[in-house]
Amino acid sequence: MISFELSDQQQQIKEMTHWFAENEIRPIAMEADKQEKVPDDWLDKVNKMGIHLNTSSFSGGGDKDSSGKKAKKEREGNRMGVLATEEMAWGDPAVTLSLPGAGLGGPPVESSGTPEQKERFLSIFKNDEPRWGAYALTEPDAGSDASAIRTTATKVDGGYILNGQKIFITNGACASWVVVFATVDASLGRSGQRAFVVEKGATGFSCSRLAEKMGLRANETAELVFEDCFVPQENLLGGEALYETSGSKPSGFQVAMKTFDSTRPIVAAMAIGIARAAYEYTLDIVKHDYPKQGDFFRMASELLGECEQDIAAARLLTWEAAWKADLGLANAKEAAMCKAHAGKTGLDICAKCLELLGPTGLDGHLVEKLYRDVKVFDIFEGTNEIQHLVIARRQYAPHGIRV
Amino acid sequence: MISFELSDQQQQIKEMTHWFAENEIRPIAMEADKQEKVPDDWLDKVNKMGIHLNTSSFSGGGDKDSSGKKAKKEREGNRMGVLATEEMAWGDPAVTLSLPGAGLGGPPVESSGTPEQKERFLSIFKNDEPRWGAYALTEPDAGSDASAIRTTATKVDGGYILNGQKIFITNGACASWVVVFATVDASLGRSGQRAFVVEKGATGFSCSRLAEKMGLRANETAELVFEDCFVPQENLLGGEALYETSGSKPSGFQVAMKTFDSTRPIVAAMAIGIARAAYEYTLDIVKHDYPKQGDFFRMASELLGECEQDIAAARLLTWEAAWKADLGLANAKEAAMCKAHAGKTGLDICAKCLELLGPTGLDGHLVEKLYRDVKVFDIFEGTNEIQHLVIARRQYAPHGIRV
């Protein structure tokens, strides 16, 4: 039956994450943006609380909820993930992205790692000190076109030697390990790609630079360099077996791509959280300070009406994508839809809120920060253009043509 | 010096055409739409008045103004053309398109015809009875892609034999002659194309059907069929010489394409005239019947403000394209810009006006007719998508790439 009510568990995680966002994240948002850094002691504190960012299925409060439950129970990890992420990003997206945990590196390890790899890489996120995982796909000359990556992986005795450069890597410098995509033979195209887990401190692996950005300033975005970097055999994600199973089909490229269907709704949820933060902040000011009739009231009604409508629309699309994932249904189209809509309208909403705030909004108001933060949500994890391509591809698939 | 003032001659033609549109065209607009026909006696009357539609440079009142004037005087035929056309279309676009004259067939004859052909085909538009010219490029399987036309022209003794079908031909059934594009050898692509003037009554040339349309119902849109239709040598536009001059360069395709730079501003001017008619009609009702304060007033201010702004924007773009043409400067980019903007916003403006009129607008109001009429202006003479392509091509040309 069609329903938009949260289950008890969903309601619980929403409330808990909202509480955390409101009381722990939001208070440091503006200062972290100014310092271009999330304070170490704060990270240490929340890590001890057991708060991690896990983009495949959010785990808060230290308990694992997506595995080993009794059979027959409907999976709801993806729905819980988007609910929780929206709340956290509502607190602040840059701080949220800086939370300890496997981050975007989690999904590929979970979906493609061997049991041993899952244990080895995913069990390090403990309360003793904050640790991060990261995901390195993009290169200076391969953005939207993930098949064009040039980082090479040369097979040697006991492992591979990586050479190349990666950019725009969230938490790439502080991460304990990074899932790195490289090609064993560029002439093989996509099927030549492999995913490796490169650990911090590996010889030949370094961070060459941290990017300065329009927004998300408190979150680290690294440029990584691999110079004859040796990666042991056991760090090839999924092991050799994964890449041999059926000829050309599975590859590092597939590993990279299949994670998008679960991470895009999460990214959409973040954009929604940001937009909602801007909207609620502005609504609050309009409610309390501004007149309840006349031209300004009518303009505010129109603009805020549009904001709220687009937030609701993005959220429903996101829920649908997550619901499909929970049911094990193909959700690439829905994942692209929610990402495309949330990414684009996120900026529109922040801009409308700034219009309502007027010049005053320039001076130390949260919304201008959110405006700077939200833009990249229409870019990373696949630009808006790529999302349109994915949607169109699914739309035309029944007609037997590939666009 | 940058100026937006009309010259005396420009002012004069604007006033004259406006007078004609207001007093002769507008009064029959609604009825002609209902009858799906412009009355014969009306056509006869205006033909006797010497009013013709000439899309290369508008000639009203029977006098030719673009040829044989004293040297050194700045040409202003294109600017006069767009000014006049806007006014006429303001009266009614379907009636305007049905006015006697060479119509869209004029530009190719003028730009590519031999002196003999120009005399023979352009001199027939006399006061004795209404006559039309037409332009036949589009085929059932070649719309935006004009290079894909399949109508064949087979060289025979004394001329060519045409076989094929043309669709969406304005005034195609009533025309005394039609400029028809066909290919002598499909394998040659664009350079195989030729333009012919096919005269009414030619054996094997017939109108198979008149299209029923969303709008422009009073204007005839014909489907033409050529079945072993013989066209004498002297009706090959420009003569064989034109197609031999420099190898592959000039062709029927070039003839078809080069006329767009002068016809697109004319088409844009029509869309502007339509939009302005809707806007002025609605403004008038808002001014006289509706309150001058409160929510409705604010909504009307916002919507009408947008309408007027887009009309002004489209008009300035159109003037620029016409100004460039008058100065002999390349204007393909500007011609595409004005067409793209006027075509798209024309519909937006009519929709906004309908929103203001409310349900009442459904019942016998001019604006709903204009809404149905204007849509095709974003389609014919190159769809909005084709205009974007032309603009992009010019935008990237300095960078040495062709998009």
Added chain:
Amino acid sequence: MISFQPTEEETSFIKVAKDFAKNRIRPAARTCEKQRAVDQKLGDEAAELGFLSLELPEDWEGLELPLLTQVQLMQALSYGDLDIIQGLQGAGDAASFFRLLRDNPVFKDKMVDLTSGATTVLIDLENNDELSENQLSLRHDHDGYILQGLSQPVRMASFADYALVAGKDSQGKNVIIWLDDSADWMVHQGDYRLGLVASGLGRFSFENVKVPLTHVLVEGTAADDILREARNRIRLLQAAKETGLMEAALDSATEYTAERKAFGREIAAFQGVSFRVASMAIETRIANHLVLEAAVKADNREPSAERLSLRALHRAHRSLRYVTDSAVQLLGGHGFVRDFPVEKWMRDAQAQVMLYGRENDLLVRSGEQLITGEEEVSVT
């Protein structure tokens, strides 16, 4: 638990509706438009299948389905042709009032026959702009009301057996009255060319018609509640119909661009085409979801139902205009001629949004409730 899965019962009823839409409604669209009325036989079939009594109360021989189910069915039916759906005779928009006023003594006393072919027209004064001259007004008279003036164009006016007039009287008090004598009114057929031509558009005119209290269904604060709820329901049923038309236009444009070739390949291969199809798909999905969510709230009679119905109809209007216009654009010249259905759909769409509330007004009213009312973005 968040779910987008219709019940099994819904799924099978929707399938019936969609099949009927494709096999019976769609092929009849052009003919009905030409005749300016829905084919009688088609109407009988629709009635037979229960599609005309979804909203009516069970004890009036209706199916009395939840709104959530109805919006899905309306969407499926309108996939065939919106004009025909809007022209199906019967209780029409008045059905929501019948549902809410089922026990009203006026109906009990009169025992009007509403379930076998009689057509009721709803004249909602909310759609009167208070702008035009001689607009329809309702004036209290010592023992009843006086109706005077010309209504806005409404659906099914040409076929009216009964009329339900609802809205504010000249004193600003809400009242809902029942007219069962067609001698009370004149219908101006007018000149309708844009769209929904088969839906019997027309305006009612009344010349100082006296309405006795025996025809007053409800007035005052009791009428406020009925009106609010009925309007919420009508907005959602209309928005659902619009979503159905969007789906049709989306599918039609997808199919055409998948087959049509230019410059040596299917035009779908050009991003100028395929990206627009993707945007149409997004808008259609959004309109769908906003309607579903609002329908759930309306079924639960939650206070947010009014705002959500305004929101859903606003978005449906906006998206409908975008999607149907896009379909015409993507078909190019073929989109402008009657050989394909998209030109008709674009006209029907524009007529539809003109009939059911100004887009801008729906938006502003939903926005006002945000500022003066509840705080959170409502999707929970």
Added chain:
Amino acid sequence: MISFQPTEEETSFIKVAKDFAKNRIRPAARTCEKQRAVDQKLGDEAAELGFLSLELPEDWEGLELPLLTQVQLMQALSYGDLDIIQGLQGAGDAASFFRLLRDNPVFKDKMVDLTSGATTVLIDLENNDELSENQLSLRHDHDGYILQGLSQPVRMASFADYALVAGKDSQGKNVIIWLDDSADWMVHQGDYRLGLVASGLGRFSFENVKVPLTHVLVEGTAADDILREARNRIRLLQAAKETGLMEAALDSATEYTAERKAFGREIAAFQGVSFRVASMAIETRIANHLVLEAAVKADNREPSAERLSLRALHRAHRSLRYVTDSAVQLLGGHGFVRDFPVEKWMRDAQAQVMLYGRENDLLVRSGEQLITGEEEVSVT
């Protein structure tokens, strides 16, 4: 005669401006942003070339150019970097008031030195929303005015030598006053991160500052005319600056997408990219033309000048947001980082539209004048 051809004089001055923009301004943009002020040397060069005195009257050592010429120059200069243009010290937005009030006895008596480096800030109360607490107000006092409260953020506050306060007093009467003693105010530096960071943004606060009549430049109906005309001029100069930034963003995005490759070819080959560039080009051209036309009307002091300046600035705001956002989008991840200028331009653009009037408000005001005023679409 309709013409889009600048005069030869304009063409050569524009070339100087554009060269200066490309060779001197553009390269200094990041440094000035970091320093939160325009490099002194750069400012001196701009002054040397006459760019700071275009609007000032000749007898004040200004160039006193027609607005039509000025908008073309401002556009060319802002092609370099809007932030720097907005941060150049001098008469700023107050220049239009100086031009219109050149003979005012207050200036005659005071002989203030405005042409050699002194910075005047314009505090226009029109930009005060009458919304916030402790907003700046101007109250008539028996022999002068009292200034009290906090202004909205304005440009060049941090560098202010003088301030010109213009707008309505608490009785609704217009007044323009001149403040030449910086002890009268405090500037709150605040926390500005979004954009135009080098332009010295700040808020003025006044604590019951008494302004004697000797500092009142003009009041009442005389002030109405001056204010209207000065605001028209300022709107157009600002809109022209926005057009310059649009051009920069358009060129930058075109260049990037012509060179950048993906999926085996230049990304410009994808219509998803090239069509957006085409739309950016159209919007840039439109903003340009609307400014030019309004400037001609303003130079001729035609009554439509006010509406046309509102219209031009509204469109410039809207187009600027679209074009700068598009540039970032087309650069993808590279658009979001500081290695390319587009991320800064998008921030500067947003700050600019926040400083110079709400988009929606500009539109509605221009629309109101259509309904209450002249009839024809004004382009003649």
